[in-house]
Amino acid sequence: MSFIFKAHEYPESPGCYLMMNEAGNILYIGKSINLRSRLRSYFQQNDTRRKIRQMVREIAKIEVILVNNEAESLLLENNLIKLHKPPYNRALKKEKSGYAYLQLTKEQVPRLEVYYRKQRSQKETEGTAKGADQRLGPYRSRRFLEALLEFVTDHYGLRSCTTMPKQVCLLYHIGKCSGVCAGEISQAEYVDRAQQAAAMLANEGQALIEAMTAKMEAYAEKLEFEKAQNMLMHIRNLELAPDKQIVDREDELNQDVIYFGDRGVIVAKVQEGMLREFQMFEMEAGLKGFACDRFLLSLYTGQWPDEIILNTIGDIRQVRSALRRRGARGLTITLPKRGIKYDLLQLCKNNYEYRMSLKA
Numbered sequence: 001m002s003f004i005f006k007a008h009e010y011p012e013s014p015g016c017y018l019m020m021n022e023a024g025n026i027l028y029i030g031k032s033i034n035l036r037s038r039l040r041s042y043f044q045q046n047d048t049r050r051k052i053r054q055m056v057r058e059i060a061k062i063e064v065i066l067v068n069n070e071a072e073s074l075l076l077e078n079n080l081i082k083l084h085k086p087p088y089n090r091a092l093k094k095e096k097s098g099y100a101y102l103q104l105t106k107e108q109v110p111r112l113e114v115y116y117r118k119q120r121s122q123k124e125t126e127g128t129a130k131g132a133d134q135r136l137g138p139y140r141s142r143r144f145l146e147a148l149l150e151f152v153t154d155h156y157g158l159r160s161c162t163t164m165p166k167q168v169c170l171l172y173h174i175g176k177c178s179g180v181c182a183g184e185i186s187q188a189e190y191v192d193r194a195q196q197a198a199a200m201l202a203n204e205g206q207a208l209i210e211a212m213t214a215k216m217e218a219y220a221e222k223l224e225f226e227k228a229q230n231m232l233m234h235i236r237n238l239e240l241a242p243d244k245q246i247v248d249r250e251d252e253l254n255q256d257v258i259y260f261g262d263r264g265v266i267v268a269k270v271q272e273g274m275l276r277e278f279q280m281f282e283m284e285a286g287l288k289g290f291a292c293d294r295f296l297l298s299l300y301t302g303q304w305p306d307e308i309i310l311n312t313i314g315d316i317r318q319v320r321s322a323l324r325r326r327g328a329r330g331l332t333i334t335l336p337k338r339g340i341k342y343d344l345l346q347l348c349k350n351n352y353e354y355r356m357s358l359k360a
Contacts, residue, residue: 249273
């Protein structure tokens, strides 16, 4: 039976969509700031693309994940494509593609490098060592990322070599490196510079803009107008502050974010700060409190995350005690009132309400 697209079932809001075949396999993952409009375009009769027509014939179900803004849809699409590798997606499948970070390495003489987060399954994340290098981002523009890396490395005199030489190279002689390899500055002073660079990038605000503006003015004074114009372009990009996003964060924890509604439950899986999926469960209408506790104890029988984030619970002490008896040592249960964890709960609520509206 062919899939019948009903436009009114899809919201005019940002998010990602997962197109699936009859067997439940994901065919294609996309994103849009207007899901209804984007999905409608696939089912227009005048589409001449053979591959799109073939894909549409295979669709049996379309699942959507609502997000807050365009930045979240871009990052979530990138992560989901790498995780599922759908056959009709050609771009973003490779690990080193999409949206990257700048990473301050943990070497004795640290440097900044481009870093792509690896997509791992829940099983692969278990038992991994805690404590990553200091990372900043993600940055959505590769061109801007590379320009920023070059500027900050130059501005603070950081080394860019992967293997440190025993004597200074050309970069030192042209003023682009501090020469820590040959003791031109002390290792302690160099490390302090590296930490200053990381702090400026983490701030991503006025301090970075002011430093880049000073560099632009220096280029202009030396009549290097092309370089000054290029720096101005990057300053303007930086001033266009990206939307706040909560779907791809630097975090070592695996979290389940659980929203209990009147007629069901939605569970968001967040692994190492990356939103992976939503799962819906039905519950008897109107039940709260200890019904929530029973649900939690039935959900976690052998595996559990590092933290459970919820909007309600009956007896938190009894639930925590029962789970710990099963071996969930170090498990944290949180009912947030503000901050990113609260924002994650609100995202769960939005997706819960949308999915329940389809059943009304």
